[in-house]
Amino acid sequence: xxxxxxxxxxxxxxxxxxxxxxxxxxxxxxxxxxxxxxxxxxxxxxxxxxxxxxxxxxxxxxxxxxxxxxxxxxxxxxxxxxxxxxxxxxxxxxxxxxxxxxxxxxxxxxxxxxxxxxxxxxxxxxxxxxxxxxxxxxxxxxxxxxxxxxxxxxxxxxxxxxxxxxxxxxxxxxxxxxxxxxxxxxxxxxxxxxxxxxxxxxxxxxxxxxxxxxxxxxxxxxxxxxxxxxxxxxxxxxxxxxxxxxxxxxxxxxxxxxxxxxxxxxxxxxxxxxxxxx
Amino acid sequence: xxxxxxxxxxxxxxxxxxxxxxxxxxxxxxxxxxxxxxxxxxxxxxxxxxxxxxxxxxxxxxxxxxxxxxxxxxxxxxxxxxxxxxxxxxxxxxxxxxxxxxxxxxxxxxxxxxxxxxxxxxxxxxxxxxxxxxxxxxxxxxxxxxxxxxxxxxxxxxxxxxxxxxxxxxxxxxxxxxxxxxxxxxxxxxxxxxxxxxxxxxxxxxxxxxxxxxxxxxxxxxxxxxxxxxxxxxxxxxxxxxxxxxxxxxxxxxxxxxxxxxxxxxxxxxxxxxxxxxxxxxxxxxxxxxxxxxxxxxxxxxxxxxxxxxxxxxxxxxxxxxxxxxxxxxxxxxxxxxxxxxxxxxxxxxxxxxxxxxxxxxxxxxxxxxxxxxxxxxxxxxxxxxxxxxxxxxxxxxxxxxxxxxxxxxxxxxxxxxxxxxxxxxxxxxxxxxxxxxxxxxx
Numbered sequence: 001x002x003x004x005x006x007x008x009x010x011x012x013x014x015x016x017x018x019x020x021x022x023x024x025x026x027x028x029x030x031x032x033x034x035x036x037x038x039x040x041x042x043x044x045x046x047x048x049x050x051x052x053x054x055x056x057x058x059x060x061x062x063x064x065x066x067x068x069x070x071x072x073x074x075x076x077x078x079x080x081x082x083x084x085x086x087x088x089x090x091x092x093x094x095x096x097x098x099x100x101x102x103x104x105x106x107x108x109x110x111x112x113x114x115x116x117x118x119x120x121x122x123x124x125x126x127x128x129x130x131x132x133x134x135x136x137x138x139x140x141x142x143x144x145x146x147x148x149x150x151x152x153x154x155x156x157x158x159x160x161x162x163x164x165x166x167x168x169x170x171x172x173x174x175x176x177x178x179x180x181x182x183x184x185x186x187x188x189x190x191x192x193x194x195x196x197x198x199x200x201x202x203x204x205x206x207x208x209x210x211x212x213x214x215x216x217x218x219x220x221x222x223x224x225x226x227x228x229x230x231x232x233x234x235x236x237x238x239x240x241x242x243x244x245x246x247x248x249x250x251x252x253x254x255x256x257x258x259x260x261x262x263x264x265x266x267x268x269x270x271x272x273x274x275x276x277x278x
Numbered sequence: 279x280x281x282x283x284x285x286x287x288x289x290x291x292x293x294x295x296x297x298x299x300x301x302x303x304x305x306x307x308x309x310x311x312x313x314x315x316x317x318x319x320x321x322x323x324x325x326x327x328x329x330x331x332x333x334x335x336x337x338x339x340x341x342x343x344x345x346x347x348x349x350x351x352x353x354x355x356x357x358x359x360x361x362x363x364x365x366x367x368x369x370x371x372x373x374x375x376x377x378x379x380x381x382x383x384x385x386x387x388x389x390x391x392x393x394x395x396x397x398x399x400x401x402x403x404x405x406x407x408x409x410x411x412x413x414x415x416x417x418x419x420x421x422x423x424x425x426x427x428x429x430x431x432x433x434x435x436x437x438x439x440x441x442x443x444x445x446x447x448x449x450x451x452x453x454x455x456x457x458x459x460x461x462x463x464x465x466x467x468x469x470x471x472x473x474x475x476x477x478x479x480x481x482x483x484x485x486x487x488x489x490x491x492x493x494x495x496x497x498x499x500x501x502x503x504x505x506x507x508x509x510x511x512x513x514x515x516x517x518x519x520x521x522x523x524x525x526x527x528x529x530x531x532x533x534x535x536x537x538x539x540x541x542x543x544x545x546x547x548x549x550x551x552x553x554x555x556x557x558x559x560x561x562x563x564x565x566x567x568x569x570x571x572x573x574x575x576x577x578x579x580x581x582x583x584x585x586x587x588x589x590x591x592x593x594x595x596x597x598x599x600x601x602x603x604x605x606x607x608x609x610x611x612x613x614x615x616x617x618x619x620x621x622x623x624x625x626x627x628x629x630x631x632x633x634x635x636x637x638x639x640x641x642x643x644x645x646x647x648x649x650x651x652x653x654x655x656x657x658x659x660x661x662x663x664x665x666x667x668x669x670x671x672x673x674x675x676x677x678x679x680x681x682x683x684x685x686x687x688x689x690x691x692x693x694x695x696x697x698x699x700x701x702x703x704x705x706x707x708x709x710x711x712x713x714x715x716x717x718x719x720x721x
Binding site for chain 2: 013014017018021024025028029096097098099100101102103272273275276
């Protein structure tokens with residue numbers, strides 16, 4: 001296992017070109033190409049802005065403007081969920097490679113996770129742009145609350161952002177490896193996952209702030225995604241410059257490494273069966 | 279060992295696990311029965327490779343032959359490292375490139391150019407190495423005009439050509455080839471063979487899995503014949519091919535023989551169950567009968583039919599031009615003086631190749647009682663390669679059958695010449711004047 005893990009570094013060229021291919025292939029034939037990676041979150045953000053401004057205004061004063069709060073959680077969630085959804089089928093879809101070419105199978109789920117990470121990273125500037133825009137204009141501030149007069153992005157907090165992203169990457173990759181390996185043997189993992197992700201989405205404080213459900217807090221704390229989401233929200237959304245969630249985040253970092261190693265271990269154990277079962 | 283070996287298989291056994299027949303279909307049921315771990319273990323096994331040892335010296339070309347399902351491709355996958363041996367060890371020295379499935383990693387949506395790069399990286403090249411070889415790869419594949427088209431628009435031949443081209447330009451020290459030469463047109467196949475010859479000259483090791491015995495004989499230094507996962511023969515390629523061919527012929531012989539026996543048994547039981555009906559039906563209805571069958575009054579019975587070769591041995595496989603003798607053993611249950619012996623030969627499409635009888639050829643029947651043997655000699659089977667069926671009959675001069683055996687007996691004609699048609703008249707070519715043409719060396 002450790003040997004194979006070390007081999008992964010050798011495949012970085014392969015992973016890199018496969019991620020590039022994935023992104024290219026996705027937008028091949030579309031007129032705007034890679035700009036859809038910006039366009040999609042931008043349009044979604046605009047739609048949500050309209051909805052939460054005019055149709056279902058959210059009056060919770062702690063999360064104004066609500067659409068930005070929502071997006072701070074939604075963007076990373078999309079990365080997480082899409083990565084898992086794509087990687088579970090990646091070994092089966094890439095069966096030809098596993099069966100016919102000497103090919104390191106773990107590259108496939110990793111590429112799924114990384115390709116979605118690129119989408120996520122491309123969506124971040126859009127979010128940042130809106131954050132800055134709202135910070136200076138403050139149109140979303142509800143009456144009676146102090147208008148968000150300052151930029152919510154503090155350098156002291158922002159340096160944590162790469163750490164959060166890294167932890168999410170490690171956690172997602174671990175789960176992706178585990179699930180993709182299991183899917184080879186149990187095809188229903190894919191369907192179970194799709195449904196479970198819906199549940200997971202609502203079990204994560206993305207559309208509601210974690211403070212709004214104090215009774216459920218112990219349960220939510222068990223959800224690793226809670227800590228990722230709260231971290232993103234604290235760094236990107238809440239205006240104070242103290243990153244209070246840092247201890248939870250570091251614990252989660254440890255957990256992610258364990259999940260990754262467990263996922264890789266399982267993958268490695270089942271590796272030899274892939275070429276025969278896929 | 280003074281000669282270095284590029285590929286060494288040491289007592290390799292590969293047991294495939296058959297997950298397909300396991301008892302659970304879903305994760306749910308596995309969870310309910312708490313048997314995931316047991317179920318992940320295989321329930322049934324299939325031995326695809328049984329204690330095979332092999333040494334391929336560096337720089338040699340090695341052929342692997344055998345029937346479908348004999349373990350050839352498993353051998354290749356083991357050497358390529360795609361699957362691991364259940365026991366034994368596989369050692370390969372040098373960079374491998376496997377032509378197992380061409381263009382396996384191509385992505386249909388992106389261009390040929392990009393696919394060349396990604397495929398090359400998959401096969402272990404760096405970006406710079408591919409850049410250096412790119413023009414050569416494209417030129418070899420003859421796809422310069424299409425290289426920027428998405429691969430999904432390629433024809434299957436173009437797809438294969440590009441895949442082949444990338445794989446051979448990886449500059450492997452060990453090249454594994456699995457029956458991929460059949461993909462291109464004639465010209466491309468020649469190009470591939472030239473490329474192989476080039477690699478061979480440069481002392482690269484080639485492991486070739488193929489059904490083309492010609493190719494093995496012509497190209498390989500040594501060969502191995504696998505049968506049912508066992509190493510049946512190994513050594514000089516010509517000898518191995520000959521041994522394999524002999525076995526194939528023997529198997530065909532045996533197969534045809536059992537088919538014959540079965541057909542005869544079927545006919546006997548059919549005749550026994552409705553003897554009257556068969557008799558009543560008479561020849562007019564039955565002549566048009568398309569399938570196998572047996573009918574007749576059995577006053578004279580054909581008790582045994584044999585196809586015999588030159589040495590009088592029963593045979594089912596003949597070389598074109600061989601002597602064949604058809605032997606009928608007949609038994610008359612009462613003396614008769616009105617009888618005709620008849621034989622017809624049909625090809626696989628049911629076309630009558632030749633038919634004759636003693637009446638047509640002017641024999642006058644006089645008496646037949648008890649046992650008798652009838653022989654019909656074909657001095658030379660002037661037929662093209664194929665499977666042929668034989669009708670034999672004894673009937674009256676008016677055509678009322680005593681015993682008619684329709685298409686029961688099968689023989690095969692084999693030929694090294696792949697000529698077409700049914701009949702091969704004895705022939706030869708002559709050339710005069712301003713023509714230069716040489717006989718192809720026997721391959």
